[in-house]
Amino acid sequence: MTIEGKNGGLTPGLYLLATPIGNARDITLRALDILRDADVLAAEDTRSLRRLMEIHGIALRDRPLLAYHDHNGAKMRPRLQGFLEQGMSLAYASEAGTPMISDPGFDLLPLAQEVGVPLISAPGPSAVVTALTLSGLPTDRFLFAGFLPNTSGARKKALQEVSTVPATLVFYESPKRLVAMLRDAQDMLGDRPATVCRELTKKFEESRTAPLSELAAHYDATPAKGEIVVLIGKGDSAKIREIDLETEVEQALQTMSVRDAADYVSARLGVKRRPVYQLAMRLTAQNGGD
Numbered sequence: 210m211t212i213e214g215k216n217g218g219l220t221p222g223l224y225l226l227a228t229p230i231g232n233a234r235d236i237t238l239r240a241l242d243i244l245r246d247a248d249v250l251a252a253e254d255t256r257s258l259r260r261l262m263e264i265h266g267i268a269l270r271d272r273p274l275l276a277y278h279d280h281n282g283a284k285m286r287p288r289l290q291g292f293l294e295q296g297m298s299l300a301y302a303s304e305a306g307t308p309m310i311s312d313p314g315f316d317l318l319p320l321a322q323e324v325g326v327p328l329i330s331a332p333g334p335s336a337v338v339t340a341l342t343l344s345g346l347p348t349d350r351f352l353f354a355g356f357l358p359n360t361s362g363a364r365k366k367a368l369q370e371v372s373t374v375p376a377t378l379v380f381y382e383s384p385k386r387l388v389a390m391l392r393d394a395q396d397m398l399g400d401r402p403a404t405v406c407r408e409l410t411k412k413f414e415e416s417r418t419a420p421l422s423e424l425a426a427h428y429d430a431t432p433a434k435g436e437i438v439v440l441i442g443k444g445d446s447a448k449i450r451e452i453d454l455e456t457e458v459e460q461a462l463q464t465m466s467v468r469d470a471a472d473y474v475s476a477r478l479g480v481k482r483r484p485v486y487q488l489a490m491r492l493t494a495q496n497g498g499d
């Protein structure tokens with residue numbers, strides 16, 4: 210049996226709505242229908258959602274519009290679950306773009322499962338995909354890594370972790386950390402081609418592609434404003450593997466015999482043991498070892 214929602218007859222359930230990342234007209238017709246018909250609305254930022262609804266002529270009527278974000282999630286979840294248990298349709302939107310993409314929403318999902326109502330996604334804009342389509346960097350494989358840590362040490366470690374991933378790397382970044390991030394990326398990944406996308410879909414939209422060093426110099430001289438996505442092309446994978454292998458073997462040799470280092474590194478990197486053994490022998494000989 211389908212239970213009808215109180216307002217516009219939407220099937221009860223939890224609706225995740227993607228909203229524009231700049232241009233208010235980048236909203237789907239389906240998202241507008243759901244905003245018009247849902248029994249209850251929840252948003253990371255209620256003012257932004259209210260404004261979006263006003264722009265599109267959707268009245269709130271007597272429906273609740275509740276704030277749901279990282280700081281009040283624990284308190285709000287039982288209340289939102291209550292609405293689902295009453296057979297209502299609940300629509301959630303984050304401040305901009307797609308919920309859960311570097312935004313809240315993830316902890317809402319179990320509610321739908323617990324109550325046994327459908328979870329429905331109304332897809333739409335997200336800065337990561339918008340930036341990918343503009344960067345000119347390969348889109349066949351990409352790794353979205355969200356925001357990097359704020360401190361340089363932790364940021365470099367996070368960059369090292371993705372340094373051998375054979376894919377375009379995509380990060381969200383703040384304007385005040387952009388130059389430091391580009392410099393750390395150059396240190397850890399080499400001077401790869403990269404794109405900085407700024408203010409996507411907005412009046413001062415800009416996409417600039419250049420090697421990391423040039424982008425760092427440009428934004429050092431002309432500080433960036435607004436919202437930013439950084440995309441970094443994949444490195445020369447054969448070179449990465451070579452450097453990576455040599456570093457790993459050198460590190461292993463500090464505490465292990467040639468034999469053990471070869472066993473350890475070949476297992477760790479999933480490569481054949483024989484060339485690793487030969488490399489370990491060569492490095493030991495170069496370093497004057499026995």
Ligand code: SAM
Nearest residue numbers: 230306307310312335336381382408409436437
């Ligand atoms: N949920 C959003 C999405 O689907 O893209 C992302 C939210 S996250 C809190 C905000 C970050 O996304 C910004 O700091 C920026 O890095 C990126 N971003 C969002 N809108 C953007 C835009 N119009 N232009 C460039 N980057 C944007």
